[in-house]
Amino acid sequence: MAVDVLISQEKIAERVAEIGALINSEYAGKELVVIGILNGACLFTADLIRQINVPITLEFMSVSSYGEATKSSGNVKINLDCRNDIAGKHVLVVEDIVDTGLTMLKLRETLVGRGPASFKLASLLFKPARNLHKVEINYLAFEIEDKFVIGYGLDYAGKYRELPYIGVYSE
Ligand code: 5GP
Numbered sequence: 079m080a081v082d083v084l085i086s087q088e089k090i091a092e093r094v095a096e097i098g099a100l101i102n103s104e105y106a107g108k109e110l111v112v113i114g115i116l117n118g119a120c121l122f123t124a125d126l127i128r129q130i131n132v133p134i135t136l137e138f139m140s141v142s143s144y145g146e147a148t149k150s151s152g153n154v155k156i157n158l159d160c161r162n163d164i165a166g167k168h169v170l171v172v173e174d175i176v177d178t179g180l181t182m183l184k185l186r187e188t189l190v191g192r193g194p195a196s197f198k199l200a201s202l203l204f205k206p207a208r209n210l211h212k213v214e215i216n217y218l219a220f221e222i223e224d225k226f227v228i229g230y231g232l233d234y235a236g237k238y239r240e241l242p243y244i245g246v247y248s249e
Pocket of ligand 1: 118143174175176177178179180181182225226227228232233234
């Protein structure tokens with residue numbers, strides 16, 4: 079297998095710092111509940127919160143999307159939910175990648191239904207070529223081409239999450 083570096087460790091750090099600064103100015107004087115989406119957003123979440131200087135509480139969720147085939151009310155399954163009630167709180171969800179957008183659309187619906195004071199989304203990556211469901215990304219680190227990426231939290235069959243950069247995987 080080969081991995082071509084798409085976004086270097088330095089570029090990621092630079093962008094994460096920029097997003098952190100934006101978050102600090104937009105949430106000045108407020109408290110924030112940061113919800114990192116496991117497993118893919120683990121590194122992005124860990125790096126981003128270290129750039130945030132307003133008080134936060136950290137939560138994690140794990141969700142899986144069933145795709146278009148399932149027509150049930152929510153085709154996102156919550157494998158791990160937040161521990162605390164988010165009603166009346168400012169919520170920032172931190173995701174690895176918005177691809178078709180289905181996972182985030184459904185998760186957003188679920189979380190907004192719980193009555194937070196505000197809801198915003200930070201995503202490390204966005205693939206516009208594959209996007210079907212419009213979800214507003216308030217803080218986007220990088221827009222990328224339609225390629226399968228790994229590293230910096232993203233996996234291929236459970237591997238490569240530990241790579242410090244974002245790469246394109248090929249056999
Ligand atoms: P969506 O519901 O937006 O189509 O799917 C988003 C999820 O698909 C992401 O959270 C991620 O787990 C997975 N995904 C989409 N594109 C990629 C990619 O290029 N690489 C990896 N590793 N996962 C991806």
